[in-house]
Amino acid sequence: MQRALLLSLVSASYLLLAGGPRWTLAPLLGVALLCVAWAPRRTLAFPASTRSLDTALLALAAGIAIQVVPLPARVVALVSPHAQPLRAALRFTVGRPSGEAWLPLSIDAEATAYALAATFLGILSFWIARATFSAGGHTRQFCRALGLLAAIAAMVAIVQKAVMPGLVMGVITPEARNASPMGPFLNRNHFGAWLLMVSTASLGYITAHLHIHPAYRQRMGAAVKRFVTSGALLSGIAAIVTIGALLMTLSRSAVAGLGAAALFAGWLARPRLRVERTALPALYVTTGLVLLLLVLFIDIEGWLTRVQHSLGLVTGFDRLTIWRESLPMVRDFIVTGTGAGTYGQAMGEYQQSRFWVGSMQRWAHFNNAHSHYVQLAAEGGLLLVVPAVAALTALARLGVAAVRADKGEVFWVRAGAAAGLVGIAVQSIWEVPLVMPANAVLVGVLAGLLLHRRDAVRSQTPPELGWAPDHTPTTAGRNQ
Secondary structure: OHHHHHHHHHHHHHHOHHHOOHHHHHHHHHHHHHHHHHOHHHHOOOOHHHHHHHHHHHHHHHHHHHHHOOEEHHHHHHHOOOHHHHHHHHHOOOOOOOOOOEEOOOOOHHHHHHHHHHHHHHHHHHHHHHHHHHOOOOHHHHHHHHHHHHHHHHHHHHHHHHHOOOOEOOOEOOOOOOOOOEOOEOOHHHHHHHHHHHHHHHHHHHHHHHHHOHHHHOOHHHHHHHHHHOOHHHHHHHHHHHHHHHHHOOOHHHHHHHHHHHHHHHHHHHHHHHHOOOOHHHHHHHHHHHHHHHHHHOOHHHHHHHHHHHOOOOOOOOHHHHHHHHHHHHHHOOOOOOOOOOHHHHHHHHOOOOOEEOOOOEEOOOOOOOOHHHHHHHHHHHHHHHHHHHHHHHHHHHHHHHHHHOOOOHHHHHHHHHHHHHHHHHHOOOOOHHHOHHHHHHHHHHHHHHHOOOHHHHHHOOOOOOOOOOOOOOOHHHHO
16 A cells, blocks of 8 residues: 555646646645554655664755745845845845845745645655565565556656647646646756666666566577567566656756766666576567667757757757856855745856747846756755755665665665666756756655665664665565
């Protein structure tokens, strides 16, 4: 039941327009709280093994909450002296409006409250996933179901893009003229991020499935025959469809993230492959050749145009321009930031470059930093950067320890989840995919897959790692 609730949360976050409209946060948080209510003690247990990560995540959420809470105007002027002048400029007023003796640190408390809700949704997803898989939540079955659902979503999105290219989910007309919707996402880069995370989890499951059966450790012919006649074939097709849809998004950042995920997974699995003789490398080469055939259906001309945009050969501006013009904002709000979710508004005062966008028939406005790291620094200052760095550091340290300590086939599920997290971290260099609640939910799920501990083996936890390796034997592993 808990696994079904978690799948429902992932599905709802996708179907409710990826959480883009603000009204979708209420039902999504409702589903998440229902998952928590199903097993509250387990979900909110905060195990010692991951307490450093939990603490950092709570500190991050608390930092955003501080940006929303009204504080004495004098305190705001002291810790964020540029906040009131910027707020006044955006309101076209001079000085502090009368009656505002208390002000939030954020220049738009409503936008920051939405960002807080989306962040809390991602944190809840992590806690729910960790509890679900730690209680014997059938990690492989979950990944298989997730992969199949994602493949269906990808195929529907491809058809909708071909038949109704300007509509969201085939029914909603986006307000922005330059929107390039695909599935429930207005931004194809964000959809690429969603597909990236799902595909790595699916491939982790497929690898774990293959390692259970001895036939895959034999010659190539026997391995392929076993793959075709087993349930892994459907999952393999689903993974190919998902990755194919990712390529069709023409998202350069998502493809770069997928490449980084593949390289990281190879590095992470190298010690394991040294002791296991397996036909998997050859099988994956075959899968790679199938993926290459998908290139025949990709808009190569579109890719070349996108590359030209990346090099600044088409529009006369690039991400470096956006990042450079964001630096004054980062310096002015180095302590507390402008407020989570307020980059676009603040940039209205800091943007210096002007260029005409023909498709929109208007001058362009930098509504996001095209880098999560730059946007975090601008919106959060040290107030949010410090806990975010602490959370990333804890996740990296605990994740590597969890993968290396796992001796069972679930090692591959953890490796797939770790690769997905690395992929989204790389994509975030050029994009801001995690502003979408649907992607925040998936990040939480991958973190739960990576860091979960099996209750049945906690007594075997190595004290130096604080981790319970999965020593599940091959026969019992089929129930994982």
